[in-house]
């Protein structure tokens with residue numbers, strides 16, 4: 421009897437140990453689910469039934485390029501921004517290129533922009549044959565530095581051998597508006613076009629006024645991970661000027677005014693009906709998606725406040741749409757590797773400023789001042805997970821892992 425009860429206890433204990441061990445093994449074999457830095461699939465799944473229905477409707481229509489569905493999207497997007505005209509194109513780089521061409525910027529012209537941006541901003545300027553010159557950024561907003569911009573404008577006005585200064589492309593990086601009142605004042609004073617690069621700022625506002633309504637013309641990318649994203653490549657240009665809207669429409673399709681008759685040399689940069697139908701669904705939820713980003717940003721800002729990191733600073737007259745939530749930290753690379761190992765999706769936007777990239781080195785630097793802030797910040801910036809469908813748990817895990825790194 422005693423032996424039997426001992427055996428029962430022994431097997432029970434053994435089971436417990438075995439279970440615990442297999443639990444451990446289970447933990448090792450199945451790593452924690454990684455937290456994605458951005459997640460276009462989640463944004464499809466969130467609106468799946470509507471998107472699937474839209475796709476089916478287009479397939480059944482037998483009509484696949486431009487037309488009514490595309491025109492409807494253009495009008496709805498223009499209404500969202502608060503301008504009369506929207507002209508869709510194939511991607512964000514084309515949007516910038518066609519916007520520049522609509523403003524007659526080309527060979528012999530100079531365009532001022534920033535180096536701390538997606539390389540597409542600078543590439544588009546060269547695509548039209550103009551010369552890009554990069555201006556430094558403000559260390560708080562990550563957008564074009566106004567004093568440096570003015571100094572370079574004054575320099576270029578005096579030395580014409582570089583070409584004619586024609587335009588400024590401010591970039592509303594990470595979803596934060598550039599200082600548009602100051603930029604517009606300079607543009608008016610010196611007779612320059614302003615082409616807003618809004619690829620990261622769909623819905624952002626400055627002084628209660630949408631980004632994209634300030635300049636002469638504004639270019640948006642609708643790449644899948646942007647605040648408004650297609651399921652493929654897409655872009656749109658908006659403007660308040662009818663003459664520019666007419667030129668945009670002509671330029672995106674071989675310079676046609678009427679079918680088969682080219683008035684001006686154009687290109688092919690049309691939007692698919694499929695993408696327009698998908699974008700019309702997603703546009704309905706853009707405000708809600710931006711609010712989700714803002715709520716997540718608020719949680720980060722509150723719960724990371726005690727750590728020795730520089731968090732995004734938002735002025736009172738700004739509505740930031742957090743395309744990215746970017747912190748600044750010393751020993752960024754260590755933290756980046758640590759978070760990656762913990763399964764926290766982080767990224768660096770962008771690791772190398774355009775003027776230091778092999779393709780542009782020595783060709784796009786300013787003649788006045790330097791790009792010191794740009795070069796310093798790119799060593800410290802880190803983009804945390806940010807998309808509208810991050811769960812509370814994912815945000816909390818990100819915060820916990822960050823805190824852990826600073827504690828150790």
Ligand SMILES: *Cc1c(COP(=O)(O)O)cnc(C)c1O
Nearest residue numbers: 511512513538540541619641643
């Ligand atoms: C994404 C992006 C672009 C380019 O858009 P594509 O659709 O990829 O061509 C241009 N400028 C900025 C700031 C961007 O973030």
